[in-house]
Amino acid sequence: MSVDLEVDLGGLQLRNPVMPASGCFGFGREYGEYYSLDELGAVVVKATTLYPRLGNPTPRVTEVTGGMLNAIGLANPGLDEVLAEELPWLAGQNVPIFVNVAGDTVEDYCEVVEQVSRSGLAQAVELNVSCPNVKLGGLAFGVDATVLRGLVEEVRKVCTLPLFVKLSPNVTRVQDLALAAACGGADGLSLINTLIGMQIDLTTRKPVLANKTGGLSGRAIKPVAVRMVYDVAREVDLPIIGMGGIYSGRDAAEFIMAGAWAVEVGTANFTDPYACPRIIAELRSFMQEEGIKNIEEIRGCAL
Amino acid sequence: MxxxxxxxxxxxxxxxxxxxxxxxxxxxxxxxxxxxxxxxxxxxxxxxxxxxxxxxxxxxxxxxxxxxxxxxxxxxxxxxxxxxxxxxxxGRGFPAPQNPGTVLVVGGGVGVPPLYQLAKELGAAGFKLHIVLGFKNQDDVFWTREFAEFGDVVVCTEDGSLGKKGFVTEALNVNENWTTLYSCGPKPMLKALKAHFQGRDIKGYVSLEERMACGVGACWGCTCLDPDGSAAKRICKEGPVFSWEEVSL
The missing domain is CATH 2.40.30.10 (Translation factors)
Known part of the structure; x- marks a missing residue:
């Protein structure tokens, strides 16, 4: 049985619903040495800020049971280099590009989004308002509905590409933030970013990460992520990209049943560099086994 | 495998x-x-x-x-x-020595192993090696005989339970005519080595260790900084081997 994995993500045609998550895939070059990137539904690149960022002191990654903590701190080469060196290469790989954008101020976000829009090198923007590892910006915009709506409204004015807002799970009611982003003019939502966590080294008796806290990702967060996708899908009528602990085609199917239109794969890339193409193949097999002709048949079926 | x-x-x-x-x-x-x-x-x-x-x-x-x-x-x-x-x-491994002459190889603890393959390669290429291996105490010592196949070996332990007592730098006379130094071990050791040979005409390489996630350069988890602290390098991709001039220790 041939199955159709194509997804229309609010006007953006993806050949399948699986894309690597921001921060877990650089700008595509590294995993491009392992497989052809045109197998992917899209690539979400590392958070890009107006100016280069070195990120937090090391150690900034550590393993925990069933997952990992990271406190990279939005290290990236900055907008100019991303536009000059990274996106032109990735644009030649025949895969839609989502540029994840972060900033310290509304002006920063707008400047980056405007230039990315104008560059003609990207197909969508993912607004990062949920990084738990930086003091300014990031999460500061993602936990207050009024602040978030204001930011999305301003960015919307300069964004000519489909605009996705990546939501934080570190809030009481994620639906409220989802609604705020929708009211601000978002075309879609991605969720969830990492959950704030900590690990203490019993020998040094101090936190392992130099930043002390870090974002929890991996298998451990999947049930939380599925629940949040479900909650948002019930209240907000926008395309959702679901993520959080996706390691298999069946995990991806679970998010789609919870209401996601597409999924992002993060930590799984570190465990298995071929995770994304494997998940696509597994999703196809799952659909064949279950007699699902079109992936859209199961979208939100659990709601 | x-x-x-x-x-x-x-x-x-x-x-x-x-x-x-x-x-x-x-x-x-x-x-x-x-x-x-x-x-x-x-x-x-x-x-x-x-x-x-x-x-x-x-x-x-x-x-x-x-x-x-x-x-x-x-x-x-x-x-x-x-x-x-x-x-x-x-990652990027040890480059070949740029100059002929005796090569200095210094390892500390679990930093010793990668230097074995290096010593093997340099030995096969005809380089004369002086090898210094440092450990905490005699219970931690390994492979000293294996290294002796490729050059003269000095063993140091911090408590003096085997070989020379003290840190590796104490076993190194800066006036010796070494042209290249390859080192791997704890950061304080690498730092001490660089300071020890400050101003000497010796090319130094260090192999760095850091907690990693992807290991292929995609996640930026394992970075270090260049000497003036203005740019980051990925230890898994641009390293783990760097020259002294490339990184701040």
Whole structure:
């Protein structure tokens, strides 16, 4: 049985619903040495800020049971280099590009989004308002509905590409933030970013990460992520990209049943560099086994 | 890859000999592999282990590791015939010496293993080697005889229980005519070495260690800074071997 994995993500045609998550895939070059990137539904690149960022002191990654903590701190080469060196290469790989954008101020976000829009090198923007590892910006915009709506409204004015807002799970009611982003003019939502966590080294008796806290990702967060996708899908009528602990085609199917239109794969890339193409193949097999002709048949079926 | 042998070398150091499919010809000293622990479900992050020895003729890859937690404990329990998922070789290894003359090789603790493959390569290329290996105490010492095949070896222990007492720098006379220094070990040792040879006409290389996630340069988890602190380098991609001039220690 041939199955159709194509997804229309609010006007953006993806050949399948699986894309690597921001921060877990650089700008595509590294995993491009392992497989052809045109197998992917899209690539979400590392958070890009107006100016280069070195990120937090090391150690900034550590393993925990069933997952990992990271406190990279939005290290990236900055907008100019991303536009000059990274996106032109990735644009030649025949895969839609989502540029994840972060900033310290509304002006920063707008400047980056405007230039990315104008560059003609990207197909969508993912607004990062949920990084738990930086003091300014990031999460500061993602936990207050009024602040978030204001930011999305301003960015919307300069964004000519489909605009996705990546939501934080570190809030009481994620639906409220989802609604705020929708009211601000978002075309879609991605969720969830990492959950704030900590690990203490019993020998040094101090936190392992130099930043002390870090974002929890991996298998451990999947049930939380599925629940949040479900909650948002019930209240907000926008395309959702679901993520959080996706390691298999069946995990991806679970998010789609919870209401996601597409999924992002993060930590799984570190465990298995071929995770994304494997998940696509597994999703196809799952659909064949279950007699699902079109992936859209199961979208939100659990709601 | 298939486990051929998994042997305890000292108090908490093990040598894992692997065979099977691996791009042996591509591997150079100083590179590493990223090894999956179990099926990855409990341990999502692979363990970066330096290549201690790589032999394309016998198709064997040797990794030496210290047992520090659950993951490496699991690894120490693998038996001949077990299959392991090995990703590599990864990173940039030790470059060849730019000048003829005696090469200085300095290792500390679990930083000693990658220098074995280096010593093997340099020995085969006809370089004269002076090798200094530092350990905490006699229970930690391993492979000193193996290294002696490639040059003269000085062993130091911090408590003096074996070899010279003290740190490796105390066993190094800066007036000797060494042209190149290769080192791997704890950061304070690498720092002390650089300071020890400050102003001397010697080319220095260090192999750095850091907690890693992807191991291939995608996540920016394992970075270090250049000397003026203005740019980051990925230890897994641009490193783990750097020249003294490239990084701040």
């Amino acid at each position: 298939l486990v051929e042998e998994n042997k305890q070398l000292s108090r908490d150091i093990f040598a894992l000999e692997l065979t099977g499919e691996f791009p042996y010809e591509k591997a150079t000293s100083g590179q590493f592999v990223n090894l999956l622990i179990g099926d990855g479900k409990g341990h999502p992050l692979r363990r970066p282990l330096s290549i201690a020895s790589c032999n394309p003729e016998t198709k064997t890859l040797t990794l030496v590791y210290r047992v520090v937690g659950d993951g490496t404990k699991w690894l120490s329990e693998r038996c001949p015939g077990d299959v392991l998922d090995v990703l590599g070789p990864l």
